[in-house]
Amino acid sequence: RITQDLAGRRVVVSAGGTREPLDPVRFLGNRSSGRQGVAVAEAARARGASVVLVAAHLEVPVPAGIEVVQVSTALELQVAVTAAMSGADVVIMAAAVADYRPAEVRNEKIKKEEQGDTLSLELVRNPDILAGLAEARAPGLVLVGFAAETERDDARLLDLGRAKALRKGTDLLVLNRVGWNEGFATESNEVIVLDATGDKVVEASGSKSSVANGILDIVASLLVRDSR
Ligand code: C5P
Secondary structure: OOOOOOOOOEEEEEEOEOOEEEEOOEEEOOOOOOHHHHHHHHHHHHOOOEEEEEEOEOOOOOOOOOEEEEOOOHHHHHHHHHHHHOOOOEEEEOOEOOOEEEOOOOOOOOOHHHHOOOOOOOEEEOOOHHHHHHHHOOOOOEEEEEEEEOOOOHHHHHHHHHHHHHHHOOOEEEEEEOOOOOOOOOOEEEEEEEOOOOOEEEEEEEEHHHHHHHHHHHHHHHHHHHHO
8 A cells, every 4th residue: 555645746866976087997986876765766657657767777667657868967857857857846956966077088098007106187067967957947847855974973964954855956965975885875874854944854765765755755745745
């Protein structure tokens, strides 16, 4: 028995890690597996939403019944999410987006014979996609961001989260501790959900599916409030 509280809603989820090419065979990437984002997409589908998954690089399969738009780089993800946002009720940015990309993408492999013992890369900032969505969104659209942080201290983690929620302009920010052995590529997760003012709304932990449903409970309550 699953509540159909997202029936008739259009939900866009981004998931996975972007890859920023250096040359035809190499990229800068990150350790996101896409598990949490795919779990959110799957849970939204199960609750009746029509779901578009903007998929960067995933290590997990996408369940049936979800429309997938495949992307690779941050700039591709920006184009795809921005397009999918029109007509959406909810956008959830679970993707791990590269903050920087190589300033130059070589057409030929970088060769160690030519580089010698060191190689410096110049990187340029990628746009903050989430902050851009917050500015461009239609009224009523519920926008959810994720924040993966390595901060160990609880109070400092919450401070970071509050500042980020305000800076990004999200309705909800899902704070997620990550490290060598937690967050990324794991089966379970532990998150703190912050509201638009950066206050803690709820903590959720357990399987990525139960964390997904915990997040969607709050999303659904915001939608209900908006439609009255
Ligand atoms: O600033 P930070 O990378 O911690 O923010 C994380 C949130 O912002 C995630 O929801 C991620 O999808 C999004 N993001 C983005 N564009 C970037 C970097 C992160 O939309 N360039």
